[in-house]
Amino acid sequence: MYATLILVQTLNGLQLGIILFLIAAGLTLVFGVMDFINLAHGVQYMLGAYFAYEFTTLTGSFTLGLLMALPAALLAGLVLEAFIFRHLYDRDHLEQVLATFGVILFLNQGVKVVWGASPLFVPVPDWLQGSIEILPGFFYPIYRLAIIAAGLGVAALLYFLVNHTRAGMLVRAGASNATMVAALGVDIRFLFMIVFGFGAMLAGFAGAMVAPILSVEPGMGDNLLILAFVVIVIGGIGSIRGAFIAALLIGLVDTLGRGFSTDLLRLVMDPSAASQTGRAIAPMLTYILMALVLVFRPSGLFPVKK
Amino acid sequence: MSTLLRIENLHKSFGALRVTDDVTLDVAEGELHAVIGPNGAGKTTLIHQISGLVAPDSGRILLDGADIALLPPHKRATMGVARTFQITSILPGFSALENVALAVQAREGSSFRFFGDPTREERLNAQALENLAIVNLAGRADIPAGELSHGEKRQLELAIALATRPRILLLDEPLAGTGREESERVVATLQALKGRYAILLIEHDMDAVFALADRVSVLVYGAVVASGAPDAVRADPEVRRAYLGEEV
Amino acid sequence: MRGSVAVRALPYLLFVFFAITPALAQFGAEGYILSLVMRVMIFAIAAMSLDLILGYGAMVSFGHAAFLGIGAYGVGILMSHAVTNVLAQLVAAVAASALFALVTGALCLRTKGVYFIMITLAFGQMAFFFFVSLGVYGGDDGLTLRATPTLFGTPVFENTRVLYYVIFAAMLGVYLLLRAIVASRFGRVLRGARENPVRMQAIGFDPYRFQLAAYVIAGAICGVGGFLLAHQTEFVSPAFMTWQRSGELIVMVVLGGMGSLHGAILGAAAFIILEEVLARITEDWKLIFGPFLVLVALFARGGLVGFLRRLGGRR
Numbered sequence: 106m107y108a109t110l111i112l113v114q115t116l117n118g119l120q121l122g123i124i125l126f127l128i129a130a131g132l133t134l135v136f137g138v139m140d141f142i143n144l145a146h147g148v149q150y151m152l153g154a155y156f157a158y159e160f161t162t163l164t165g166s167f168t169l170g171l172l173m174a175l176p177a178a179l180l181a182g183l184v185l186e187a188f189i190f191r192h193l194y195d196r197d198h199l200e201q202v203l204a205t206f207g208v209i210l211f212l213n214q215g216v217k218v219v220w221g222a223s224p225l226f227v228p229v230p231d232w233l234q235g236s237i238e239i240l241p242g243f244f245y246p247i248y249r250l251a252i253i254a255a256g257l258g259v260a261a262l263l264y265f266l267v268n269h270t271r272a273g274m275l276v277r278a279g280a281s282n283a284t285m286v287a288a289l290g291v292d293i294r295f296l297f298m299i300v301f302g303f304g305a306m307l308a309g310f311a312g313a314m315v316a317p318i319l320s321v322e323p324g325m326g327d328n329l330l331i332l333a334f335v336v337i338v339i340g341g342i343g344s345i346r347g348a349f350i351a352a353l354l355i356g357l358v359d360t361l362g363r364g365f366s367t368d369l370l371r372l373v374m375d376p377s378a379a380s381q382t383g384r385a386i387a388p389m390l391t392y393i394l395m396a397l398v399l400v401f402r403p404s405g406l407f408p409v410k411k
Numbered sequence: 412m413s414t415l416l417r418i419e420n421l422h423k424s425f426g427a428l429r430v431t432d433d434v435t436l437d438v439a440e441g442e443l444h445a446v447i448g449p450n451g452a453g454k455t456t457l458i459h460q461i462s463g464l465v466a467p468d469s470g471r472i473l474l475d476g477a478d479i480a481l482l483p484p485h486k487r488a489t490m491g492v493a494r495t496f497q498i499t500s501i502l503p504g505f506s507a508l509e510n511v512a513l514a515v516q517a518r519e520g521s522s523f524r525f526f527g528d529p530t531r532e533e534r535l536n537a538q539a540l541e542n543l544a545i546v547n548l549a550g551r552a553d554i555p556a557g558e559l560s561h562g563e564k565r566q567l568e569l570a571i572a573l574a575t576r577p578r579i580l581l582l583d584e585p586l587a588g589t590g591r592e593e594s595e596r597v598v599a600t601l602q603a604l605k606g607r608y609a610i611l612l613i614e615h616d617m618d619a620v621f622a623l624a625d626r627v628s629v630l631v632y633g634a635v636v637a638s639g640a641p642d643a644v645r646a647d648p649e650v651r652r653a654y655l656g657e658e659v
Numbered sequence: 660m661r662g663s664v665a666v667r668a669l670p671y672l673l674f675v676f677f678a679i680t681p682a683l684a685q686f687g688a689e690g691y692i693l694s695l696v697m698r699v700m701i702f703a704i705a706a707m708s709l710d711l712i713l714g715y716g717a718m719v720s721f722g723h724a725a726f727l728g729i730g731a732y733g734v735g736i737l738m739s740h741a742v743t744n745v746l747a748q749l750v751a752a753v754a755a756s757a758l759f760a761l762v763t764g765a766l767c768l769r770t771k772g773v774y775f776i777m778i779t780l781a782f783g784q785m786a787f788f789f790f791v792s793l794g795v796y797g798g799d800d801g802l803t804l805r806a807t808p809t810l811f812g813t814p815v816f817e818n819t820r821v822l823y824y825v826i827f828a829a830m831l832g833v834y835l836l837l838r839a840i841v842a843s844r845f846g847r848v849l850r851g852a853r854e855n856p857v858r859m860q861a862i863g864f865d866p867y868r869f870q871l872a873a874y875v876i877a878g879a880i881c882g883v884g885g886f887l888l889a890h891q892t893e894f895v896s897p898a899f900m901t902w903q904r905s906g907e908l909i910v911m912v913v914l915g916g917m918g919s920l921h922g923a924i925l926g927a928a929a930f931i932i933l934e935e936v937l938a939r940i941t942e943d944w945k946l947i948f949g950p951f952l953v954l955v956a957l958f959a960r961g962g963l964v965g966f967l968r969r970l971g972g973r974r
Binding site: 462463464483484485488489493494496500501502503504505509513514516517518521522523524525526527528529530571572574575 | 839840842843844845846847848850851854855857858859860861862863864865869872
């Protein structure tokens with residue numbers, strides 16, 4: 106039975122990792138290419154979830170809802186980019202923090218005004234309902250598997266785009282030297298806009314995907330934003346590969362840590378102390394991991410060469 | 412003259428690129444040793460390694476016999492290694508005087524003082540002013556360093572280096588980007604400093620190099636291809652072909 | 660950058676305002692006004708301490724609220740063990756936050772730039788979850804201070820005005836202390852390392868030591884803020900040290916104008932008072948406050964102080 110539990114938690118960890126990757130991918134590119142700290146990236150994930158809710162309710166189909174949520178998330182990202190963020194690329198990091206913090210406040214409150222403060226629920230689409238037996242006697246929800254599969258698909262697509270297309274080449278070059286790319290005669294503003302919109306859409310996609318398994322509520326992106334920052338810092342800012350590996354690492358460490366740290370500690374201390382310490386340590390694990398990585402590798406695991 | 416700085420078998424590569432290839436050279440007390448070479452020859456990287464900004468892959472850097480190759484930059488500075496940068500490195504928001512006063516303060520080693528206004532400390536300011544006077548900037552002491560002209564900034568950087576009371580000065584293209592008049596002023600200043608400090612000079616301006624140097628070494632692709640008295644180096648056919656030929 | 664007289668008088672105006680508030684407050688909702696302004700002054704202390712490392716040291720700490728929480732828990736934990744002497748509590752609050760700053764700062768300062776921001780966040784979160792898990796002292800729910808604080812056996816802080824002026828004196832003291840520090844030999848090195856660390860190394864300074872010392876000083880001062888916050892609210896909780904709170908402290912400093920100290924006071928006041936006023940007008944005050952922050956970031960370079968300076972100096 107215990108082995109099954111570990112398997113379930115591992116899959117859950119993978120699923121969290123995939124979601125984190127979808128958010129972190131855009132964040133790390135925006136950061137690496139434009140040197141822009143976007144605290145508002147988490148609200149773009151939230152918007153994706155709300156769009157999915159809205160369009161699913163409107164059309165009665167989650168699939169259609171998801172498909173419509175993507176361009177909506179893209180549009181939201183482009184609007185923010187055009188009106189606010191574009192004017193902050195060459196500014197101090199702290200002014201970017203101030204502005205994007207303001208955007209978070211506005212949008213968190215904005216969705217409350219539009220959709221209300223109480224959590225909303227999106228039904229799992231019919232054809233993805235139920236569980237399947239992936240091992241004898243071991244059932245796992247199909248929808249969660251679908252999230253993992255979709256996420257891996259997007260990761261593969263991203264890998265292809267970044268490594269085998271001209272735009273991807275420019276993005277990689279931009280991450281290590283933006284002025285040089287500009288000197289090559291590339292319209293850097295347009296490149297930035299594309300990267301930004303794409304990142305926003307990925308985050309929105311993540312939000313839309315989790316809408317059926319989490320409650321859709323204001324502020325749902327705040328804590329994921331912090332985890333996504335942890336991911337890109339561990340992975341090395343600007344590195345998609347680093348973000349992927351770090352996202353899975355964080356997803357697994359966080360999920361397994363919460364599930365099993367008490368049990369592990371019980372091996373070395375008495376049960377009540379173990380449960381006390383376990384509860385304390387579990388949520389800290391991701392941060393301890395990040396601090397350790399940074400102390401030994403001050404530019405993350407896969408630093409992008411500057 | 413006794414050797415003050417000695418570099419032995421220094422190696423440094425960035426990936427496949429060898430920027431310092433088995434370099435051995437020395438600078439004697441009071442000597443001005445110029446290093447010339449085409450762009451990309453590894454001159455600046457050499458100075459970075461001596462001052463501690465870049466760690467060599469192997470080799471020794473001896474200051475008065477002690478190996479400093481593994482010490483952090485600030486330790487080397489307190490031991491008497493002072494430098495200027497190819498792209499002027501000053502504190503633009505501080506006045507010219509304060510830029511130099513900070514160097515005096517660094518040398519005095521008492522910077523964990525949390526009270527008292529250092530801009531009113533006569534001793535610091537007087538010494539700073541002395542050094543500004545050496546580079547003809549005494550009249551510009553109160554100007555924010557960022558507002559000085561390009562040539563003045565270069566002069567200021569020299570004054571900062573002098574204020575640390577260095578044993579050796581590492582000068583990375585002090586004439587780069589200066590106009591004719593300014594460059595004459597810098598050359599005159601260097602002329603005045605010559606003999607009082609050991610100086611390792613990197614410079615592209617050949618007239619200045621051959622006017623100032625006691626010894627010239629030629630660096631090509633990270634390796635020293637010739638070294639000796641200015642006239643001998645100038646006459647060396649190898650050097651003429653590899654380097655001077657392109658310039659003259 | 661010569662500002663007008665009014666701009667140069669700004670710090671004095673701020674302190675006069677805080678000094679006479681109690682006298683004016685008696686004509687209005689006194690208790691409400693005093694507690695609001697006390698809150699402003701406490702956050703001004705925290706924001707000024709952050710300004711020392713952020714504005715003068717270019718160290719963007721995203722975990723500064725941890726010190727506020729640690730200082731507050733210094734009070735809370737001692738109180739729950741019936742140690743009511745405020746001096747003992749103050750020493751504990753300052754020592755604990757300084758120690759935390761020393762240990763975490765020594766590690767954080769190995770990194771630079773954004774990585775520094777994130778590692779300070781990590782330690783802030785660790786502190787947060789540590790206190791959340793501390794069941795004996797209330798865990799998630801926090802700890803209400805029931806005992807009466809004393810000084811050598813005499814009850815103190817019972818009178819709101821006394822507490823007000825204690826907080827005022829602390830804020831003034833912190834301001835003067837930090838003013839002296841940033842102007843001192845030490846402060847000059849710190850500012851130099853902000854402008855050009857490579858140059859500072861090249862003349863013989865090790866920026867790390869100075870930055871670490873500044874980090875510890877900032878942590879200790881923020882601990883004083885936590886000490887005062889605990890006494891003012893008679894409550895301590897992990898909510899004092901969330902990452903959002905750390906973000907708010909950064910916003911206060913940037914909003915007011917960093918690297919000026921009184922900008923941090925102005926920023927804390929603007930942030931807290933605006934939040935309060937807007938919240939009275941509409942429940943959805945964040946719809947106004949959010950865009951306000953965006954506008955400040957876009958158009959008021961140097962924050963409110965920079966904005967006032969340009970108004971006054973036409974520069």
